[in-house]
Amino acid sequence: MSDLSAFPITSKWPAQNPEIIQVYSLPTPNGVKVTIALEELGLPYEAHMVSFGTNEQKSPEFVSLNPNGRIPAIIDPNGPDGQPIGIFESGAVLVYLAEKTGKLMAREGAARYATLQWLMFQMGGVGPMFGQFGHFYKFAADKVANNSYPTDRYRDETKRLLGVLEGQLSKHQWLAGNDYSIADIATFPWVRGLSIFYKADEVLELKNYPAVMAWLERALARPAVQKGWPAPA
Template sequence: MIEVYSWATPNGHKVHVMLEECGLPYRVHAVDIGAGEQFAPEFLAISPNNKIPAIVDPDGPDGQPISLFESGAILLYLAGKTGRFLPASVRGKYETLEWLMFQMGGVGPMLGQAHHFRIYAPEKIAYAVDRYTNEAKRLYGVMNRKLAKTRYIAGDEYTIADIAIFPWLRSWKNQGIDWNDYPHLKGWFDEIGARPAVQRGCEVLADRRKPITDDKSREMLFGATQYRQR
C-alpha cells in the first residue's frame, strides 16, 4: 500500500491520477496546506521542500521502503515500478521526458504565477497580471501546435507527460484562456478528462479543499511562514 501525502492541487492530482491509471493500491493522507500542515516535522522528513505531494512506498526498488517528493520524480518512479505510461523505446522515452520537463519547468510555475497574480495577490499589479497571462497563452499555444500533429502531448501514446499537464489546465478560466484559440489542445483536454482514472484521481481530496479567503491560509501559502528557515 503506497502512502500518499497530498492535497487537491494540480501537482497532487498528477500523482492521484497516475496511481488510479496504474491500479496501484494507495492510502491518502491529507496535508492541508492552507492550515500549514506542510510544515509539520513528520511531513518535512519525507518532503524537505515542504511541498505536496510526497509518497512512501513500503515496497521500494530494493525491497526496502522509499520516500519521494516532487511530483515529476514520483511519476517517473511509478512508471518504472509498473512499466506503464513511459515508452520502452529510447526515442519515445526522451520525447516523453522533454514534455514532462516542459510541464515541470514551464507549465506549472508559469500557470501558478498566473493564478497568484490574477486571483490571490493582495493587490492587482497590471504588469504581473499581463506578464503571466501572456505567458500562459504562449504555453497553451506551444501545446496546441504540438497536438495539431500528434494525438497525445509526447506522440501517439498516452504517457506521464499527459498526466502531468492535464491537471494544470483544469483552471483555464483562472489563467485568462479562451479555448477557441486552442482547438487541438481543447480536443486533447476533453479526451484526457473523459478517462475514468483521470476523473477518479481529480476527485481525491476535492471535497476537502476550500477557497483561500482567510488571512491564516494566505499567510501559510504566501506569507513569511513559507520562508522561515527550518
C-alpha cells in the same frame, strides 16, 4: 508486514495498510498527478490529505519526507530491492511509478525521451508560469491594481505556452505522440485549472486553442482520471 516507522510522517498520518503506497497530497493540479497515475496503473494506495489551511505541508512530519514542504509525496513500502522508499516532487514520483510498472512511459528509445521532455516542459514551464498567472490574476489582483505588469507578463507567457501545446496537440493525440503518458498526466490538470479554478477562459482566450481543449476532454473522460482526481477527499 512492512515497517514504515523510519518515516516520521507516519506518526502524523498513520498508515492503515502499510503494505500499499502511501500518498500525502491534496486535489491541486500538482497533487492529483500522483493519484491519477496510480489509478491508471492499477496500483493500490492510501491517500492522506495534507491541509493547506493549517499549513500541514510545513509541519516537521511532512518536511521529514519532503524538505521543500510541498505536496505531493509518497512512501512506497515495496521500493527498490524490496525496501521502503520515500519520494517527493511530482515529476520524480511520476517517473518512479512509470519505471516501477513499465507503463505510461516507454522503457527505452526515442519514445522514452519524448515523454521525458514534455514532462520537463510541464515542470519547468507550465506549472510555474500558470501558477504565477493564477496568483496575480485571482489572488493578488488587489495588490497589483495599479500595476498591470505582473498579470500581463504571466498572462502572455501562459498564452505562449498554450500555443506550444496547441502546436504539438494539433499533430498528435497525446503530448508525447500516440500514447497517453505521464507527460499528459502532469500537464492537463494545470490546463483544466485555468478555467475551473482561475476562471480565466476569456482573458486567456482558451477558445483559440481547440487542439488543447480537445486533448483536455479526452484526458478528463478517462475513468482513472475521474477516480484519481478527488483523492484524497
